[in-house]
Amino acid sequence: xxxxxxxxxxxxxxxxxAGVLVGAGDDCAVLELGVPGKLLLxxxxxxxxxxxxxxxxxxxxxxxxxxxxxxxxxxxxxxxPAAALVTLGLPPKFDVKFVEAxxxxxxxxxxxxxxxxxxxxxxxxxxxxxxxxxxxxxxxxGKQVLRSGAKAGDxxxxxxxxxxxxxxxxxxxxxxxVEARWLAEHFPLHAMIDLSDGLAGDLQHLLKASGVGAELxxxxxxxxxxxxxxxxxxxxxKPAFTxxxxxxxxxxxxxTVAGGNAVKLLDAWKxxxxxxxxxxxxxIVVGKGVTIRDKSGVTTLNTHGYVHFT
Amino acid sequence: xxxxxxxxxxxxxxxxxAGVLVGAGDDCAVLELGVPGKLLLxxxxxxxxxxxxxxxxxxxxxxxxxxxxxxxxxxxxxxxPAAALVTLGLPPKFDVKFVEAxxxxxxxxxxxxxxxxxxxxxxxxxxxxxxxxxxxxxxxxGKQVLRSGAKAGDxxxxxxxxxxxxxxxxxxxxxxxVEARWLAEHFPLHAMIDLSDGLAGDLQHLLKASGVGAELxxxxxxxxxxxxxxxxxxxxxKPAFTxxxxxxxxxxxxxTVAGGNAVKLLDAWKxxxxxxxxxxxxxIVVGKGVTIRDKSGVTTLNTHGYVHFT
Numbered sequence: 001x002x003x004x005x006x007x008x009x010x011x012x013x014x015x016x017x018a019g020v021l022v023g024a025g026d027d028c029a030v031l032e033l034g035v036p037g038k039l040l041l042x043x044x045x046x047x048x049x050x051x052x053x054x055x056x057x058x059x060x061x062x063x064x065x066x067x068x069x070x071x072x073x074x075x076x077x078x079x080x081p082a083a084a085l086v087t088l089g090l091p092p093k094f095d096v097k098f099v100e101a102x103x104x105x106x107x108x109x110x111x112x113x114x115x116x117x118x119x120x121x122x123x124x125x126x127x128x129x130x131x132x133x134x135x136x137x138x139x140x141x142g143k144q145v146l147r148s149g150a151k152a153g154d155x156x157x158x159x160x161x162x163x164x165x166x167x168x169x170x171x172x173x174x175x176x177x178v179e180a181r182w183l184a185e186h187f188p189l190h191a192m193i194d195l196s197d198g199l200a201g202d203l204q205h206l207l208k209a210s211g212v213g214a215e216l217x218x219x220x221x222x223x224x225x226x227x228x229x230x231x232x233x234x235x236x237x238k239p240a241f242t243x244x245x246x247x248x249x250x251x252x253x254x255x256t257v258a259g260g261n262a263v264k265l266l267d268a269w270k271x272x273x274x275x276x277x278x279x280x281x282x283x284i285v286v287g288k289g290v291t292i293r294d295k296s297g298v299t300t301l302n303t304h305g306y307v308h309f310t
Numbered sequence: 311x312x313x314x315x316x317x318x319x320x321x322x323x324x325x326x327x328a329g330v331l332v333g334a335g336d337d338c339a340v341l342e343l344g345v346p347g348k349l350l351l352x353x354x355x356x357x358x359x360x361x362x363x364x365x366x367x368x369x370x371x372x373x374x375x376x377x378x379x380x381x382x383x384x385x386x387x388x389x390x391p392a393a394a395l396v397t398l399g400l401p402p403k404f405d406v407k408f409v410e411a412x413x414x415x416x417x418x419x420x421x422x423x424x425x426x427x428x429x430x431x432x433x434x435x436x437x438x439x440x441x442x443x444x445x446x447x448x449x450x451x452g453k454q455v456l457r458s459g460a461k462a463g464d465x466x467x468x469x470x471x472x473x474x475x476x477x478x479x480x481x482x483x484x485x486x487x488v489e490a491r492w493l494a495e496h497f498p499l500h501a502m503i504d505l506s507d508g509l510a511g512d513l514q515h516l517l518k519a520s521g522v523g524a525e526l527x528x529x530x531x532x533x534x535x536x537x538x539x540x541x542x543x544x545x546x547x548k549p550a551f552t553x554x555x556x557x558x559x560x561x562x563x564x565x566t567v568a569g570g571n572a573v574k575l576l577d578a579w580k581x582x583x584x585x586x587x588x589x590x591x592x593x594i595v596v597g598k599g600v601t602i603r604d605k606s607g608v609t610t611l612n613t614h615g616y617v618h619f620t
Contacts, residue, residue: 118341
């Protein structure tokens with residue numbers, strides 16, 4: 001049983017209540033707890049030594065990644081983060097300075113986005129460091145962007161460049177909070193998700209939630225320099241386009257808007273964020289699954305994103 | 311460096327913002343996010359296989375414990391839980407039915423207290439199961455009970471009976487949500503904490519936060535049957551009173567009220583909760599630390615509660 005099948009089984013019949021507007025299955029849970037004009041966003045995410053980061057990774061970057069992943073999920077709902085709690089599992093013989101530096105990396109990122117670290121929990125995890133972050137944020141009521149709103153005819157956009165994140169970006173990425181809020185304020189976004197499992201996997205999450213399919217234009221997918229370098233150095237070689245589709249942890253935004261808004265959005269984006277690439281990579285179609293168009297024709301995408309258990 | 315020293319170092323200068331009324335150092339963080347008449351309570355807690363539960367413990371009880379610990383912290387602030395997220399670290403070869411039964415135990419407890427499980431996260435933790443729960447709750451503004459409000463002259467109360475939790479109660483305890491809310495509605499509670507590290511440790515957390523000391527009456531401390539049984543069977547034997555002071559995971563409430571309210575509170579409690587013992591175990595005094603009075607005189611308490619790293 002892989003991770004996605006397990007999650008599907010575990011979340012089939014969870015207890016709920018009137019406060020939960022969106023539960024398991026989106027980037028964050030969306031809660032109605034009576035804040036005038038606002039909904040709450042609630043998210044947890046964990047990173048584990050040897051799985052999400054090497055034991056000799058710079059500790060500040062480990063902390064940055066731990067919090068950054070959760071911030072990226074708040075961004076994917078067009079929300080604003082407010083407060084985080086940190087659960088830290090540590091082996092019995094831990095290096096205090098290393099742990100403090102993890103907190104230093106988290107704190108620096110938290111301060112940048114005005115997020116409080118309001119406490120947490122320390123416990124024993126004998127073999128490796130385990131960091132779980134719980135994050136609470138808000139979003140203006142009606143401005144939350146779910147995975148489920150994509151419609152046939154929508155243009156599909158992605159920020160930044162994709163693939164090869166393991167070369168460094170996975171520890172240093174910038175959560176797209178500012179960009180996501182600007183997008184939601186200026187354009188009616190139909191659906192959004194952050195790219196954590198890879199474009200192929202995350203696009204399919206969005207399509208499944210929306211009940212639609214997608215057609216991508218191969219030449220429009222922004223392939224990162226790291227993905228191209230990786231093609232030359234990895235063994236067996238992974239084509240750069242495949243890396244852009246299937247490497248996880250890009251933490252870029254994938255979103256859709258009505259096709260008629262596409263050009264206006266691209267123009268406005270270039271004026272607002274001249275240093276961050278935005279690419280229209282294809283369109284939403286009736287049906288399901290993903291096809292990729294290039295000069296030789298149309299092929300069906302079979303590859304998936306990253307899963308923890310296979 | 312032990313756990314408490316580590317936490318003190320890590321929480322010394324955490325980033326904060328205007329929404330955080332109480333950060334690290336109490337049972338829950340207390341947040342002001344604009345809910346009319348209410349504050350939010352935010353908590354995370356984790357349990358780890360081989361540390362907080364044996365690998366062959368009944369999975370429903372593991373789930374019960376994971377969520378119950380967080381609910382107990384919400385109780386300690388006199389709050390009402392609303393929604394939980396579950397972060398689950400699993401070894402690559404996990405037993406699906408076992409994991410589903412963990413969720414079953416969590417879900418049953420969640421339903422009992424009308425708590426939603428609004429999603430979460432599944433990841434790899436190669437050697438052992440790691441369950442972290444994030445919980446969001448509310449409390450009527452002004453009714454939150456902190457650790458820091460105890461005053462000299464207060465009577466100190468504890469619910470239930472203490473010690474020997476490892477014999478079974480640590481997997482089956484009932485979070486004292488109903489009792490805590492009733493107490494806060496009917497009496498001005500000065501300070502409250504739930505007993506997770508043991509009476510000796512948790513009382514000292516409360517005293518330190520309040521800047522006061524305590525004098526306990528030895529014969530008034532409710533020693534559980536499990537603690538007495540343990541005295542006969544464990545090797546080397548641990549006196550039952552010591553177990554009641556230092557065994558962790560009782561998950562009972564420890565709270566203080568003005569001395570003048572003590573008798574009225576005990577009477578009202580007996581009428582409302584006839585099946586749950588409530589004991590007045592001593593009083594808050596000027597100074598610091600804990601002394602214990604018995605027929606042979608007064609001694610100073612040197613023992614501490616449970617810490618993960620020593």
